[in-house]
Amino acid sequence: MSLLRRVGRPMLASMFVAGGLDSVRRPEPLAPMAEPIVRPVTAHVAALPDRTEQVVRLNGAVQVAAGLLLATGRVPRPAALAIAATLVPTTLAGHRFWEAEDPAERARQRIHFLKNLSMLGGLLIAADDTAGAPSLLWRGRHAAHDLRREAHLVRGTARATARPAAAVGGMRAKLHA
Numbered sequence: 001m002s003l004l005r006r007v008g009r010p011m012l013a014s015m016f017v018a019g020g021l022d023s024v025r026r027p028e029p030l031a032p033m034a035e036p037i038v039r040p041v042t043a044h045v046a047a048l049p050d051r052t053e054q055v056v057r058l059n060g061a062v063q064v065a066a067g068l069l070l071a072t073g074r075v076p077r078p079a080a081l082a083i084a085a086t087l088v089p090t091t092l093a094g095h096r097f098w099e100a101e102d103p104a105e106r107a108r109q110r111i112h113f114l115k116n117l118s119m120l121g122g123l124l125i126a127a128d129d130t131a132g133a134p135s136l137l138w139r140g141r142h143a144a145h146d147l148r149r150e151a152h153l154v155r156g157t158a159r160a161t162a163r164p165a166a167a168v169g170g171m172r173a174k175l176h177a
Contacts, residue, residue: 002131002132005073005129005131006073009070009071009073009076009126010070010071010072012070012080012119012122012123012126013066013067013068013070013071013079013083014067014071015119016063016064016066016067016070016083016086016087017063017064017067017068017071019060019063019090020059020060020061020062020063020064020067021060021064022060023056023057023059023060023061023063024057024060024061024064027052027053027054027056027057027060028053030056030093030094031052031053031056033093033094034052034055034056034089034093034094035052035093036093036096037089037092037093038052038055038056038089038093039052041055041089042055059086059089059090062082062083062085062086063083063086065082066078066079066080066082066083066086067079067083070083070126076126076129076131077126077127077128077129077130078127080123080124080126080127081123081127083123084120084123084124084127087116087119087120087123088120090116091113091116091117091120094112095109095110095112095113095116096109097109097110097112097113
């Protein structure tokens, strides 16, 4: 792993580990802000808990677990995607700058919204980062291409050797007749 990845991943993950721990330990202050986002989602996703505090706690637990995985470089791409998935509702619930009436509060919430948007961009880059190794999709495509090429070569070799072999077989049959 490169030095930039070794240092950058824990730095990116640190905010989610810290914020996730806070959400797991104390979801009550966050629940009122999360309510407008949680209610419509839980109405459509039966697997989620009914209580907003539990959803906030679950969101925090995913951030902590995925943040630790990202920070340690274990399955960093799925971990970054998991954090990105939790960041969207967190941002929409916590930084609704368009609803703020006070200009100073609106500006502060807009800054936090854009900060989260920036972190989302970093997570998407991390989710796409193959660390210099080809992705599974790339490897699969190239393996299929190599197999097709090998099959074509084998077919060509079989055709090229079949005619002389048939000719030799025909000459042997004439000699033994």
